[in-house]
Each structure stands twice: as C-alpha cells, then as structure tokens.
Amino acid sequence: MERETAQESQNVTDYPNNNTIFSVWKFKDGAAVRPVFERLCGLVDNLNHSFTIRVADGRTSCVMGVGHDAWIKLGLPTPPPKELKNFEPISGSRHTAVATPGDLHFHLRAVNMAICFDMAACIAAILSPAADCLEEVHGFRYWDGRSILGFVDGTENPIGRERRFFAEVGDEDPVYKGGSYLFVQKYLHDMKSWEALTTEEQEKVFGRYKMSDIEMTDDVKPDNSHSALAGVEDENGNDLKIVRDNMPFGHPSRGEAGTYFISYANTFSTTRKMLERMFIGVPQGNYDRILDFSTAQTGTLFFVPTMNMLKQYSEESG
Numbered sequence: 001m002e003r004e005t006a007q008e009s010q011n012v013t014d015y016p017n018n019n020t021i022f023s024v025w026k027f028k029d030g031a032a033v034r035p036v037f038e039r040l041c042g043l044v045d046n047l048n049h050s051f052t053i054r055v056a057d058g059r060t061s062c063v064m065g066v067g068h069d070a071w072i073k074l075g076l077p078t079p080p081p082k083e084l085k086n087f088e089p090i091s092g093s094r095h096t097a098v099a100t101p102g103d104l105h106f107h108l109r110a111v112n113m114a115i116c117f118d119m120a121a122c123i124a125a126i127l128s129p130a131a132d133c134l135e136e137v138h139g140f141r142y143w144d145g146r147s148i149l150g151f152v153d154g155t156e157n158p159i160g161r162e163r164r165f166f167a168e169v170g171d172e173d174p175v176y177k178g179g180s181y182l183f184v185q186k187y188l189h190d191m192k193s194w195e196a197l198t199t200e201e202q203e204k205v206f207g208r209y210k211m212s213d214i215e216m217t218d219d220v221k222p223d224n225s226h227s228a229l230a231g232v233e234d235e236n237g238n239d240l241k242i243v244r245d246n247m248p249f250g251h252p253s254r255g256e257a258g259t260y261f262i263s264y265a266n267t268f269s270t271t272r273k274m275l276e277r278m279f280i281g282v283p284q285g286n287y288d289r290i291l292d293f294s295t296a297q298t299g300t301l302f303f304v305p306t307m308n309m310l311k312q313y314s315e316e317s318g
C-alpha cells in the first residue's frame with residue numbers, strides 16, 4: 001500500500017497532539033509577497049528541526065498550505081496541482097458548506113502550547129507586513145481525544161502504512177507527488193440544543209456509542225448519522241479515506257464552542273464527496289444530522305507542497 005516517494009513530505013501524517021494553533025492568512029493588496037513566502041519556506045523547515053532538537057518529546061510539527069490564488073500570485077509552478085481550485089460552496093436544503101478566502105494556512109502541533117505559541121509568533125513576525133490573519137484558532141485535546149460534542153474524534157482515521165497512502169499525492173500527479181490537499185472548516189456548535197438531547201439521541205447523530213466509541217451496526221445506525229454519510233467508497237466498494245485531525249476550541253464566557261475540521265488527502269475529490277453527502281444528503285434532503293448542531297463558518301482548500309519544494313524556494317531567498 002505504501003508508495004515510494006523521492007520527495008520528502010511536510011508532516012501531514014502526524015498524529016493528533018495536545019495543542020494546536022491553526023491560522024489562515026490573506027495577502028494584502030500590492031504587497032511584495034514572493035520574498036516573504038521564500039522566508040517562510042525556510043522558517044517552516046527551521047521550526048520543525050529546531051523544536052525537535054530543543055524539546056525532544058514535544059512531537060512538534062509545522063505544516064504550511066497554499067491556496068489557489070496565492071499559488072498563482074506567488075508564481076509557483078504551472079499547471080498547479082490538478083485539484084487545487086478555490087473551494088466552491090455546497091448548499092443543501094438546510095445547510096451550506098460556505099467558501100471563504102485564504103492564501104496561506106498554518107497547522108502548528110505540539111504537546112506544549114508554548115511551542116505552538118512561539119512558532120505562531122515567528123510566522124506572524126515575517127508574514128504580518130504582507131498579509132492579514134483572517135482566522136487564528138487555538139485548539140486543545142479534550143479528554144481522551146473527544147470532540148467538544150463528547151464523542152471520540154478520529155477513530156476511523158487511517159493509521160500505519162495506510163496513513164501515508166491516503167494523505168499524500170501519488171503517481172497520479174507526478175510533479176506534486178508527496179504533496180497533500182488540505183481542507184479546513186471552522187464549525188460553531190449549538191451546545192444548548194446538543195445538550196438537550198439524551199445520550200441515546202446523540203449516539204444516533206454520530207452512529208456510534210458515546211462511552212465505548214464503538215460504531216453501531218448497519219441495522220441500527222440511522223442513515224442520516226455522521227458515520228453513515230461521511231464514510232465513502234470507490235466504485236469497487238473500497239473505503240476512500242482522508243486523514244483528519246479536528247480540534248475542539250472555545251470561549252465558555254462567550255458561550256462559544258466549536259470544532260476546527262482539518263483534513264489531508266491524496267485527492268480533494270474524496271473530501272468533496274464526503275461534504276456533498278453530508279450537506280446535500282443521500283438521498284437528497286437526507287443530510288447529516290450533525291449539521292443541525294454545527295454551522296460551518298469557513299471553508300477553504302489549500303495544497304501542501306513537499307519539503308523539497310519549500311527548501312528550493314528558501315534557497316532562492318539567499
């Protein structure tokens with residue numbers, strides 16, 4: 001299953017950690033962005049190395065993704081990765097997966113928030129003169145890896161050898177082999193309505209048992225549950241997977257609780273298929289019940305170039 005690649009990927013197959021900072025940036029009109037980008041390429045490499053040495057058990061990773069418009073503006077190779085386009089919204093009968101702007105995305109993970117904070121500060125110091133930060137979300141591990149809705153999040157993710165296969169582009173796009181399609185959405189939850197449900201009703205929303213994290217069998221799992229609609233297969237019945245690393249975030253004093261959805265995949269079409277099933281429904285109108293308690297505030301597609309590409313641009317900055 002594992003593909004040999006001459007390319008060194010960014011750390012898109014990393015496992016969930018205790019702390020995360022996600023940020024989405026948009027270039028300022030007229031800013032000289034290429035030299036800034038070249039410096040960032042060097043910085044990403046530097047941060048990953050530096051924290052691995054400084055905090056050996058910190059499990060640090062810093063991953064940078066580039067949006068479609070930024071790819072063109074930065075003069076990165078053309079044609080761009082095959083499926084890198086601006087995300088187009090998906091509207092169902094009741095809920096919409098909105099599309100929002102974003103030129104660069106940073107995904108910073110570490111055991112310790114101090115590491116995430118320092119990495120974010122280094123990035124901001126270089127990027128702020130040339131770009132505005134549209135979103136900065138500080139995510140945290142909630143108990144035993146649960147979403148803020150109380151269910152363990154990530155169980156059906158590919159692990160081991162499968163992880164790289166599903167997260168990294170393979171031979172289908174040789175120029176970008178080892179890269180990854182990164183898709184993010186910031187969701188806010190209606191916790192009052194969610195908490196008004198009984199545990200049994202919540203379990204039907206996910207198609208899984210809350211305490212044990214065991215999936216319901218097909219004869220009891222509702223066909224509008226998250227598990228029934230988010231799981232997709234190819235035409236031969238093989239599971240199509242993506243690597244997710246969602247994180248809860250929130251401000252209790254403001255009554256705000258959310259999930260930052262993030263996925264890495266070898267193709268964006270798998271992620272899009274999942275979104276269509278969730279938002280439009282199967283059959284149409286039978287949408288994912290999770291959406292009655294979760295509203296997407298953002299939705300942006302990026303591409304994560306290989307470390308080799310980042311190093312090449314970093315060298316250009318001298």
Ligand code: HEM
Nearest residue numbers: 147151152153154155156157187227230231259274275294
């Ligand atoms: C409100 C945001 C979301 C929350 C809180 C959430 C939470 C969860 C939870 C708790 C599970 C069950 C355990 C597991 O991770 O396997 C799950 C499964 C899954 N989710 Fe989500 N999710 C969200 C949005 C999404 C979105 C937007 C997608 C796809 C674009 C997605 C794709 C999946 C997939 C593929 C599975 C595994 C399904 C299976 O094979 O059983 N999720 N999610």
